[in-house]
Amino acid sequence: MDSWQNCKNILVIRLDNMGDLLMSTPAIRALKETFKSKITVLTSSMAAGITPHIPEIDETITFDVPWVKTANASFSNVFLKMVDVLKEKQFDAAIIFTVFSQNPMPAVMLAYLADIPKRLAYCRENPYELLTNWVPDEEPYTLIKHQVKRDLDLVATVGTKTSNDLLSLKIPKAWNSAKEKLHKNSIDLQKPWIILHPGVSEIKRQYPTQNWIELGKRLIADFDCQVIITGSASEKKLTDEIQQGIGTNAFSVAGLLSLDEFICLIKEASLLIAVNTGPVHIAAATQTPVIVLYAQTNPQHTPWKTPNKVLFFEVPEALQSKNEVLKFVQKEAEKVPEIVAVEAILEAVATLSF
Template sequence: MNWQNCKNILCIRPDNMGDLIMTAPAIRALKESFGAKITVLTSSMAKGIVNFIPEIDDAIIFDLPWVKTADIPDNEQFQQIVNVLKEKKFDAAVIFTVYSQNPLPTAMLAYLAGIPRVLAYCRENPYHLINNWVPDKEPYDFIKHQVRRDLDLVASVGAKTSNEDLHLEADDSLWMTVASKLTGIGVDVNKPWLIVHSGVSEKKRTYPIKKWAAAAKQLIEQGFQIILTGSTAEKHLTDELESEVGQGSFSAGGLFPLAEFICLVKHAPVMLSVNTGTVHIATAVGTPVVVLYAQTNPQHTPWNIPNRVLEFPVPAYLRSRNEVIMHVNKTVYSKPTALPTSADVVNAVNELISLRGLPAQQFHEIPNESQAIPAS
């Protein structure tokens, strides 16, 4: 099917904030190639980031019942969302997934809404549900970075972009407000500081607080102030970590709304974080990242930015029962991995500090199709 005349495209990315950020280059390719209006169907967890992604023209917020969400979806509203999509009269829909997700429930949503063209990866033959079908070979033949996976999907219908970087529109006019808040909690903004973001959306991604504290103390000894960021719900964690670290650390949990947080991250020389949406925010504003990376999905490392990825294992009792993820655990993550030490963390930060100002490059790269991760 020819997509050149598709001027009203629905992009479905019903996951978390970081997932939507990683899909933005593919959305950009659709917009640039077809001159289309782009509407995103995404979740309540990701809605906050929509206004910072310039390629998105409109958004529909709905928590789909086959995607993990904070609240139980309202099944009575499902028909309503079908009707909303019908009224929008989309020319085409693109379903973006990670390799462990089944696109067919989402494809049925597009089918019920009467969208004539539907593009997605799928393992089994979807017949009429996905009429622009790309057979999904991940993760059994190879694994691509999520950004590359999404870009390759839209490239199959002729959508390409010369700019494959992540990008968020940061409001630099907020810096004075951000700096004032930092000063208010005791930070000297004229002296070196770093961000440490330890909060996780899933318990299996947790890096031990004692090790966070040990690394933070060593960085403070080197002359850095440590700003402990987190959501309002994570303030108890940032307060606990501040207490554990002591002088030179500053709890900022819940202090910054999203726009201010993006501005803060943009001004940081380096961010130190677990693998969560904050990593992709940093990547999208050009801030180097050290990420304590739980061995969950290898597709989601920082993209096209100086970075260091320090992997650590997920306890057996917290591992997913999804068969696709279990395959990755048995292959990609089959070798035992020691928990990174505080020295490992500090060394990684220092390496990135020394590289600050050099051209960005990707230090931890997922092999592409020509550099396949073997299935066994």
Template sequence: MNVHWKDCKKILCIRLDNMGDLLMSTPAFRALKESFHCHLALLTSAAAAPVTAGIPEIDQVIIFNAPWVKHDHVATPETYRELVETLRKEHFDAAIIFTVYSQNPLPTAMLAFEAGIPLRLAYCRENPYQLLSHWIPDEEPLHVIHHQVERDLNLVAHAGAEVISTRLSLQTNETHWPGIIKKMRLCGADHLRPWIVMHPMVQDAKRQYNFHKWVEIGRQIIAQHQCQLLITGNTGEEADAEILKNAIGEGAVNLAGTLSVAEFALLIRKSPLVISVNTGTIHIAAATGTPVVVLYALTNLQHTPWRVRNEVLYFDVPPALQSRNVLLQYSYHQIPKHQLKKATVENVLKAVNKLLQPAGSSTEKKPGI
């Protein structure tokens, strides 16, 4: 093989899962961009694609909802073959496959192989033989578990990429702010009064936190901090958010389904604090430097907020909803549950109080500013 990593000028990064996973890969994207000064393309899912406009390292986005990744789209052999031809025509020098340790990289490796991409790198548990030109034996979670950011940085380091900065990459656009203010007003919020963002909804049932506890947390925050509580959510979650808003009462505002991803990211950046379950929201908060309280279901503990002020509080997953993935089952049974701080209402309120206190910086955010 005559192609070498140092000569790559057109690299395809493949991250086929969700928005939060994609954001955790951005330090690795930056390392590739700065090391190889290359055209960086991204193959990602429709779910993750909306956030790519704020990631400056990415030059090109190709969307594919892979049949080996969980999503609501119907995949067909025809769309797979069309993608192979699309990738073949792009003449990429290399493909780097980013995965969570519980994902098998080989279907994606086959895709890159069929597209004729000469260099193909991924973590892999078994010997991939010709499907990957370069691979790292995957020791997670049997011997070690790295944070997802570190896992991805170690992967690109195998290709010779040097890491200069490990911060998450996400730019926000101030031009969206007038439109956000208008939407806030239409929903009953006042942008001149303090607020805190609560993002309680999540599609994955095992990550859903108790509704009645959300209500109590919301009421207590509004009462203790004399602020508005902006309830955010995705399109399709408006009705659930409205039920929660009504249950919390005065001071709660339903913004679910009203904001684009770009607007949502800017709102997060301008907020003093975000409270959420373990979804893409917490990684947007990390990328924008916004303190975050995470009510964390006991899944994928390597996906906690990266290098931002945070408090992570844990709750267990009901047995019927626990993953059937053997690796995730193994990891779950290794968790020292008795040592983790529980996601009780009391602990959430303490975490909110703690993170709203100044961290000794003159640039500390103020509520709603």
């Protein structure tokens, strides 16, 4: 532990999506507060956009790796170039954060080849010289922790502490520009609104379009609110279809807002209803109430310390993961509905005192 006290230039490797990086922010804060170090994050292009709003991060290196699902995976020659980039940074230590179903070894090898002297990660087998500090990974066979707790417990093994385990996200100054765009789209900002975020990165997480439409109609009728349907530009066809199905007081804004404006929209919203995807963790970071229509996949990514309701539904057998670790979780999981009923969502909305 004493030797880690001298680590003033630390690399954090979190190569997944935006939500994954947000869930690692309490652990990153613990590193920053304990060692008073510069923190560089190596992350994917899917997550890099959020890093300017995480105060504990001093520098970001973007790298899309072939062992994480992405449309922009790097080739082997780029991997070797990244080794050289990391060598030049002369890091004192590297921490590799992973989901329990991931193999840490490719990222560990990256840090090892970059001659980073201290390397910390969870691992299922003895990594010998590849890691200087490692924690045997008991998940999910012995227990399952929330991802935030998993990451905090990892860095605690080298002596870190923090009194603040909330997700870290500085709200950007983009609400005025967001309001202008929303006003131009006939959204009345004097009335409450609920965000629906239907887009998914994996088909197994999707909630049926017709159910979104039925839900939107009932929300407007039962709670006298507006419904704002968000998504990326590539999801505009879906959000437009849902908006047209709902009708009056529903608005499709997919592709309209920048990430900064989208964060502000979530911050100002009365409620977010989404599948288990990145905006859920933005809501947790902004302390916005959230309802998650949660495909029964990794169970440790529920909203962290914000008012929430998680409604699980079954992943069809044909779409279930081939990962043996996740197969174990699926086998041990409690039986859940094939699909979340709209009535169950409305009950959750009432529970959250909208």
